[in-house]
Amino acid sequence: xxIKLPIYMDYHATTPVDPxxxxxxxxxxxxxxxNAASRNHPFGWAAEEAVDxxxxxxxxxxxxxxxxxxxxxxxxxxxxxAIKGVAEMYREKGNHLITAVTEHKAVIDTCxxxxxxxxxxxxxxxxxxxxxxxxxxxxxxxxxxILITIMxxxxxxxxxxxxxxxxxxxxEKGIIFHTDAVQAAxxxxxxxxxLKVDLASLTAHKIYxxxxxxxxxxxxxxxxxxxQAQIDGGGHERGMxxxxxNVPGIVGFGKAAELCRxxxxxxxxxxxxxxxxxxxxxxxxxxxxxxxxxxxxxxxHNLNISFAYVEGESLLMGIxxxxxxxxxxxxxxxxxxxxxxxxxxxxxxxxHSSIRFGLGRWSTEEEVDYVADKLTKVVTKLREMSPxxxxxxxxxxxxxxxxxxx
Amino acid sequence: xAYSSKVIDHYENPRNVGSLPKEDPNVGTGLxxxxxxxxxxxxxxxVNPETGVIDDAKFKTFGCGSAIASSSxxxxxxxxxxxxxxxxxxxxxxxxxxxxxxxxxxxxxxAEDAIKAAISDYKKKQQATGKTAxxxxxxxx
Numbered sequence: 001x002x003i004k005l006p007i008y009m010d011y012h013a014t015t016p017v018d019p020x021x022x023x024x025x026x027x028x029x030x031x032x033x034x035n036a037a038s039r040n041h042p043f044g045w046a047a048e049e050a051v052d053x054x055x056x057x058x059x060x061x062x063x064x065x066x067x068x069x070x071x072x073x074x075x076x077x078x079x080x081x082a083i084k085g086v087a088e089m090y091r092e093k094g095n096h097l098i099t100a101v102t103e104h105k106a107v108i109d110t111c112x113x114x115x116x117x118x119x120x121x122x123x124x125x126x127x128x129x130x131x132x133x134x135x136x137x138x139x140x141x142x143x144x145x146i147l148i149t150i151m152x153x154x155x156x157x158x159x160x161x162x163x164x165x166x167x168x169x170x171x172e173k174g175i176i177f178h179t180d181a182v183q184a185a186x187x188x189x190x191x192x193x194x195l196k197v198d199l200a201s202l203t204a205h206k207i208y209x210x211x212x213x214x215x216x217x218x219x220x221x222x223x224x225x226x227x228q229a230q231i232d233g234g235g236h237e238r239g240m241x242x243x244x245x246n247v248p249g250i251v252g253f254g255k256a257a258e259l260c261r262x263x264x265x266x267x268x269x270x271x272x273x274x275x276x277x278x279x280x281x282x283x284x285x286x287x288x289x290x291x292x293x294x295x296x297x298x299x300x301h302n303l304n305i306s307f308a309y310v311e312g313e314s315l316l317m318g319i320x321x322x323x324x325x326x327x328x329x330x331x332x333x334x335x336x337x338x339x340x341x342x343x344x345x346x347x348x349x350x351x352h353s354s355i356r357f358g359l360g361r362w363s364t365e366e367e368v369d370y371v372a373d374k375l376t377k378v379v380t381k382l383r384e385m386s387p388x389x390x391x392x393x394x395x396x397x398x399x400x401x402x403x404x405x406x
Numbered sequence: 407x408a409y410s411s412k413v414i415d416h417y418e419n420p421r422n423v424g425s426l427p428k429e430d431p432n433v434g435t436g437l438x439x440x441x442x443x444x445x446x447x448x449x450x451x452x453v454n455p456e457t458g459v460i461d462d463a464k465f466k467t468f469g470c471g472s473a474i475a476s477s478s479x480x481x482x483x484x485x486x487x488x489x490x491x492x493x494x495x496x497x498x499x500x501x502x503x504x505x506x507x508x509x510x511x512x513x514x515x516x517a518e519d520a521i522k523a524a525i526s527d528y529k530k531k532q533q534a535t536g537k538t539a540x541x542x543x544x545x546x547x
Contacts, residue, residue, distance in 0.1 A: 311444055313470035317409070317417055337444065348442030385423050385474065387448035387466040388441060403440030 005321045007367045011206075011301060011360030012155050012183060013325060017252065018208040018361065024255040025210065028248040036245045037236060047247045054254025061257040062181070062200060063191035064217050070237045071250055074214040075182045076106040077230075078201035079149075081216055081241060082178045083110045085227030086147045086199070087119055090176070094144035100124040100132050100161075101343045103151050107180055111149075120144070126343050129294035130159035137166060141173055148177050152184035152200075156340040156356055157293030158302025160184065167196030176225055182206050186260030187299055188268060192217055198225050204249065208361060209256030213249035216240075271359050272300035278357060278368045279303055285376030288392075292341055292354060301359040306341075306350040307375075309389035310382045315355060318378030322371050325356045349388070349398070409471055410505035416475035421482050424464040426450040431535050434528025436520040445469030445513065447477045449520035451484055451492070453528055460484050460492060465520075472510040476500050476517035489525055 008016075028050060036051045038044025055066040072078045087097065099111050101123045111121045122140040124132045132150065141148075148170050153160045163179060170177035178199035184190050185200070186207035192200055203214040218240065219225045233242025260267075282289060288308040307315060312326035326338075337351035346354075357371075383389040388398060409417070425448075426433045432453050439446040445468060452462040463481035467474045479500055484492050500506070500514035 309468060311469050311473075313444075314417070314474060317414075317471040337442075348444075352441070352444040385420060385466055386468045387437065387446050388468045390425065390448075390466060398441060403442070403446075 003366050003370055007322045007371060009357050009359060009363065009367070009371060010323045010325050011358035011363075012158070012356065013358070014205050014211065015208045015360055016362070017205075017210055018256060018259060020259060021209055021252045021255045025248045025252040028251050032247075034247070036247055037234065047245075050247060050251050051245055054250045054257075057254035057258040057261075058202065058215055059217075061190075061261045062185055062202070062217055063193050065220065067238075068192075068217055068220050070216045070218055070240045071245055071253075072214045072216055072241055073212055073246075074205070075104075075180065075201045075203035076214075077241075078203070078214045078216040079104070079106040079178075079180055080110050081227060081230050082199040082201060082218075083107065083147065083149055084114065084230055085240070086176050086178070086225070087114050088228035089226045090146040094142075094146040096120045096122070096142055096144040097147045097149065098122045098124065098137065098140050098145060099149045100126060100151070102126050102130060102154055102157075102340045103149070104155055104180055104182075107149055107151065124150075128344055129297070130154060130157050130292070130340075130344055131161060131294060131297060132166075134162065134165055134169065137169060141169075141175065145173070145175050148175055149179070150177075151180040151182075152190060153181075153188070153299050153302075154293070154340065155183050156338060157304045157344075158183070158299035159293040160188065160297045160299065162297075163195045163197065170198075171196045176223070183299060186257060186264065187301065189264070192219070198223070204253035204256055207256045207260050210249050210252045213246050213253045215253070267361065268300040271363070274359050274363055274365060274368050275301055275303050275357070277365065278359075278372055279305075281369065281372035282375060285372065286379055289379075290346075290350065292344060292346060292350075301363075303357040303359075304341075304354060305357075306346060306354045307379050308350060308353060309386045309392060310353050310379050312337075312352050312354055314382055315353070315375075315378060318382065319371070319374050322374065324371075325358075326354060347399070412504050413471055413475040413506070416478040416504070417471040420465075420474060420478045422462075422464050422478065422485075423466060425466065426452050426462065426464050431531050432528070434524040434526070434531065436523025436525075436527060438519045438523050439469070439516050441468065445473045445516060447473065447516055447520040449477060449480060449517075449524045451489075451521075451524045451528060453489060458488050460487050460489065469513065469516075470510070472504065472506055473513040473516065475504050476506075476513045477520060479503060480517045480521055484521065489528070492521055492525055495521055 032046045034043030034047035036047040055069045059066040176198045181200045198219040200217040205211040290306045292304040341351035434451045436449045448466045450464045451460045454461045463484040465477040467477045497514035497518040
């Protein structure tokens with residue numbers, strides 16, 4: 001099979017919409033265009049019925065009740081609603097939140113905004129494998145702690161946090177537990193009851209649905225979680241998120257969730273095999289390459305590798321017919337190395353040398369082989385050009401060298 | 407970010423990649439930058455002691471495409487210049503030649519630093535060996 005270039009291997013950034021999802025959405029742009037809040041005519045009823053079906057499809061993906069799904073514009077809004085919504089609603093109970101340094105910016109920056117308003121936030125460090133320590137979490141809890149927010153799977157290094165254990169600790173202490181499940185839901189088993197999650201952020205465009213639609217799972221029983229709405233208006237979504245529902249987007253989200261639920265078991269095995277093949281081929285062709293983050297507790301479709309002595313941007317330039325990411329897409333416009341990799345203690349030089357590979361529904365073995373071969377050639381060429389590689393081969397310990405930091 | 411065609415050309419066909427013998431008294435070596443900043447350049451010049459002219463220049467760079475192109479271009483320009491002429495190369499010349507965008511200006515600064523460091527190393531060696539080699543070591547710079 002001929003390979004179509006460029007190759008897309010950045011499925012953590014976004015995914016193409018599955019044609020089956022597009023097909024499900026199309027009628028809701030034209031003949032079934034009603035406002036789901038129009039209660040007095042068939043146009044509204046049809047839209048509401050479609051939204052209810054999607055709500056059920058999404059709830060089924062995460063083991064929730066359909067009434068517990070609140071639609072939003074995407075995961076950034078879901079994270080804002082969850083964190084600010086809890087912080088404001090439970091302000092009298094306490095003002096302390098716990099999160100981790102490797103969270104997505106939508107969580108970190110939301111926490112930073114709360115800090116300006118008198119809240120206190122603990123940013124848990126991560127261990128070398130990218131996972132938080134449960135002891136650190138326990139030690140951080142105070143009688144003022146009202147929310148723990150820890151992502152399920154990391155968007156850069158794909159490591160999966162011990163969510164069930166965190167959920168159990170939160171439950172034991174009576175603290176609300178939110179997780180940004182954007183990279184995990186639909187990819188690996190994720191059940192809000194098994195994991196004792198109270199709030200979970202989801203988005204359509206990471207699971208082969210459209211951009212601009214997300215959801216927040218909000219637990220209704222044991223405990224019933226209350227949120228201060230962040231957008232006021234017509235009182236849609238049980239008062240938690242006003243605004244006319246994006247009906248076609250929601251229909252697509254629902255269909256995408258259903259497809260992921262049905263296909264996850266076989267698809268995750270296929271992707272893990274492709275990912276392992278990519279990893280194996282790179283290791284066969286190159287020395288001194290390092291996987292960032294836990295190999296064991298990891299999404300099946302993620303690989304994040306540092307290619308020592310080679311700088312990430314020049315690496316991407318050499319594989320310009322392959323779409324991958326150096327750091328995360330949100331920060332790749334700046335020259336700063338990834339804060340996630342820095343948090344692992346990788347050393348800035350290795351953080352600068354990393355590539356994130358995200359495989360997905362249309363990734364093939366041929367693509368994996370092409371990328372592995374091309375990357376091996378480019379890294380070899382760049383290392384011949386690298387003063388650091390030369391010094392290392394001469395036996396110089398780069399970490400003890402005096403550099404003039406400019 | 408889109409790279410200029412000149413940057414791409416230097417990246418794909420880098421000129422003068424390699425190393426000269428560090429211990430040679432006629433070779434000056436500059437190593438600038440830091441791994442944690444994302445770019446390190448090693449630039450070397452070999453000066454003809456008779457004429458004070460740079461006969462050969464080599465580089466190795468860890469850095470983005472613009473950093474590679476800046477140092478590759480620098481080696482091209484250095485060859486055939488006297489030591490003093492080499493010191494007159496400004497980072498802005500490199501920016502203009504390669505059409506570097508504002509976020510990549512630091513690459514050209516680093517290349518200028520590398521030239522200065524290599525020549526200063528060469529001069530130091532010359533003084534140490536007591537051979538004040540013609541024009542090359544005139545204290546005009």
